[in-house]
Amino acid sequence: MNRLNQTLTVAKWEFMQFFKWKQELIGKSIMLLVALGMYLWHNQVLYQPEPQQIVSNIELQGLQLNDDFVLRTESKSNDALIAEVKAGNIDGALIFASQVLPQQVTLYSQGKMSWQNDLQVQLNDYARSNAAVSLNLGPNQLALLEQPLQFETNYLDESVKDAMQQSSITAKGLLFLMAIGVFMTFGQVFVAITGEKQQRVTEQLYSCMDAKTWIEGKIIGQVLHAVKAMTTTAITTLLVFAFVQVILKGRALDFSIFDFTVLPWFIVFVLVGVYMCTAFIAAIAAAIDDPNHSGKTAFMVIPLIPIMTGFMMMDSPSSLAVTVLSYFPLTAFVFMPMKMALIDVAFWQVAIAFISSLLGCIVIRNMAARMFKMGMTMYGKEPDFKTMMKWAIAVKS
Amino acid sequence: MHIKVDNISKHYKEVTAVNGLSFEVQQGEVFALLGPNGAGKSSLVRMLVGFTQADEGQITITVNGEQYTSIPAAELGYLPEDRGLYLEKSLAQNLMYFATLRGVDKKTAKERIDYWLERFDLLERKDDQLKSLSKGNQQKVQLISAVLHKPQLVLLDEPFSGLDPVNQEKVVAFLKELKAQNMTVILSAHQMSMVEKLADRMLLMNHGQSVLYGTLADIQSQVGVGSALKVTFTHAVNGIEASNKLTQFEIEQLNDMTLAIRAERADQLNQLLSHLPELGDIAFIDSQRMDLHQLYLHAIEADQAVQKGAAA
Numbered sequence: 001m002n003r004l005n006q007t008l009t010v011a012k013w014e015f016m017q018f019f020k021w022k023q024e025l026i027g028k029s030i031m032l033l034v035a036l037g038m039y040l041w042h043n044q045v046l047y048q049p050e051p052q053q054i055v056s057n058i059e060l061q062g063l064q065l066n067d068d069f070v071l072r073t074e075s076k077s078n079d080a081l082i083a084e085v086k087a088g089n090i091d092g093a094l095i096f097a098s099q100v101l102p103q104q105v106t107l108y109s110q111g112k113m114s115w116q117n118d119l120q121v122q123l124n125d126y127a128r129s130n131a132a133v134s135l136n137l138g139p140n141q142l143a144l145l146e147q148p149l150q151f152e153t154n155y156l157d158e159s160v161k162d163a164m165q166q167s168s169i170t171a172k173g174l175l176f177l178m179a180i181g182v183f184m185t186f187g188q189v190f191v192a193i194t195g196e197k198q199q200r201v202t203e204q205l206y207s208c209m210d211a212k213t214w215i216e217g218k219i220i221g222q223v224l225h226a227v228k229a230m231t232t233t234a235i236t237t238l239l240v241f242a243f244v245q246v247i248l249k250g251r252a253l254d255f256s257i258f259d260f261t262v263l264p265w266f267i268v269f270v271l272v273g274v275y276m277c278t279a280f281i282a283a284i285a286a287a288i289d290d291p292n293h294s295g296k297t298a299f300m301v302i303p304l305i306p307i308m309t310g311f312m313m314m315d316s317p318s319s320l321a322v323t324v325l326s327y328f329p330l331t332a333f334v335f336m337p338m339k340m341a342l343i344d345v346a347f348w349q350v351a352i353a354f355i356s357s358l359l360g361c362i363v364i365r366n367m368a369a370r371m372f373k374m375g376m377t378m379y380g381k382e383p384d385f386k387t388m389m390k391w392a393i394a395v396k397s
Numbered sequence: 398m399h400i401k402v403d404n405i406s407k408h409y410k411e412v413t414a415v416n417g418l419s420f421e422v423q424q425g426e427v428f429a430l431l432g433p434n435g436a437g438k439s440s441l442v443r444m445l446v447g448f449t450q451a452d453e454g455q456i457t458i459t460v461n462g463e464q465y466t467s468i469p470a471a472e473l474g475y476l477p478e479d480r481g482l483y484l485e486k487s488l489a490q491n492l493m494y495f496a497t498l499r500g501v502d503k504k505t506a507k508e509r510i511d512y513w514l515e516r517f518d519l520l521e522r523k524d525d526q527l528k529s530l531s532k533g534n535q536q537k538v539q540l541i542s543a544v545l546h547k548p549q550l551v552l553l554d555e556p557f558s559g560l561d562p563v564n565q566e567k568v569v570a571f572l573k574e575l576k577a578q579n580m581t582v583i584l585s586a587h588q589m590s591m592v593e594k595l596a597d598r599m600l601l602m603n604h605g606q607s608v609l610y611g612t613l614a615d616i617q618s619q620v621g622v623g624s625a626l627k628v629t630f631t632h633a634v635n636g637i638e639a640s641n642k643l644t645q646f647e648i649e650q651l652n653d654m655t656l657a658i659r660a661e662r663a664d665q666l667n668q669l670l671s672h673l674p675e676l677g678d679i680a681f682i683d684s685q686r687m688d689l690h691q692l693y694l695h696a697i698e699a700d701q702a703v704q705k706g707a708a709a
Contacts, residue, residue, distance in 0.1 A: 005500075006498055009494070009497050009498055010498070013494055196483075199481040199482065199483060199484055200477075200479045200480055200481030201480075201481050201482060201483065202479070203448070203475070203477035203478075203479055203480065204475065204476075204477060204480060204481070204482070204495070204539070204542070205498075206446075206448060207446055207470060207473055207475035207477070208470055208495065208498040208499055209470065209498060377448070
């Protein structure tokens, strides 16, 4: 069997080790059912709410509540109105402190319900209109008072993208997805490798193939898992966003807050980056003899450092530090796509960052293969870092 | 397939695991590596498989006219000392994975998996998780995984360990079947009775060196204590008196009427038979050859004595 076929066999084995069809189907079905249930609920297919019966202690002239409410005035005492609520005869009692210019009102109801916010908004509008009338303000003057300050930033650096909010959300999203991918491989590679070591399958596998083929297959399998996790997260996020926009807020579907133009480059960088991180994690995991007592587990989170740094430096994409880190082989896979989401980047810069990442990836993969080969056959005693570095830089793998 | 090991040595810091070892393994033979723990067997096996290289000397493996310094993966079926499979996976999944890695197509692999599982009475448990099997049954699955690709050489490190006598016999039958298919089998084992049944030739190692090498007959002759008679008389005999009469033989009193009389060389047997009537009337005579277990103990003790003498 040639090396490529062996690599693909290992990759498939590695992927399927953590991919459970049944669980995937159950998980996704539950998600769809919940979404469908909420949709039907919101569209009042499953639930037809009755209008809320509200009683006020004063006459609210000119107030037009929407169809969700039926408002009437009753000249009973406050205690009598509260007793009506308690008895369940009405849903809410509005007790105004003053008859003249109502500035304070208390709503009595059985419990906290979603219609209360809606009622508050409508009463606020009513109070504001009343105030405007009492101050002799016209509708235009009132609108002027309610308008917030229009604050605009103009960047002299022309590369900064105009829609800063859009680019910032995209950059955060990209880093978040990358963190998901790296976390996923961190957990799974750790479990897979320490498990294989403890189950003593190493020598049997080494008699079938070399360490490089094995680690390559493992990395590809884990990268596929990371891609699956990132894709699922991205789709779920978009669905939730769409659900909130369309179903809950009743707005038109609009994905313009995301910048999808960076997606192709993001995919390329993420593949290289997650491959590199997985290789590093695999090399460290191979040296761990007992996962419960090893001091090396903490070093496996090192690949998350570039992503965390990316989050912290997102506010200054034009800075020297971000520029340097976007070309550095071990950090370019995070900083270049983040920078691309925030500011316009020339193609040659992206190309340099990609080549740099690729070279970093090859070097790390080769070093990891050497460390993996030695680490996987070392039982009973964990190698120290000096020994591991010696393996990593050894000429012969 | 032919293996030639020529004067190889392997050192780990101050420890010499293998020291100037030479031997040959022929196509289709069962070759046993014997020796106490720490004798250097596993180090030798690791060099043959190619996990480590010899510091001195040379290993030459000839396969279909091509020469290699270690056994090529495609022609090797290996059961390592540190062994294991994926416990969470089923027997069929484990075996299919290893068969696929070794280039066997799925249809053929499935046929061979079913055949061997049937042979080891495990076919019904094919879809069970490996962890649900006893240690002995897990070991049988590992043996199967080593031969699914029909390699020219099967290298088994302690194939009998952890098996009950019934399953040890099954493994013996399994190895005989491999031999019948002209596969070369190298095995390292401590179960001398099993080795005696199987091995065409053997190498006894101690302190990384060859102590005995050849067929069982060769080894018996090398040890030089291979010929002994168990003589039962019609009356009681005294072992000490018998020793005084037959001074050139080693005599052991087995019971009142029976003596074990050992000749150092096979050619002394005629002389022994001619002197026996001097001890009295003989009821019957039984030949008593040293089995491999006794040969092993004898040779290791002798070697330890030599090593101690050299150290002193």
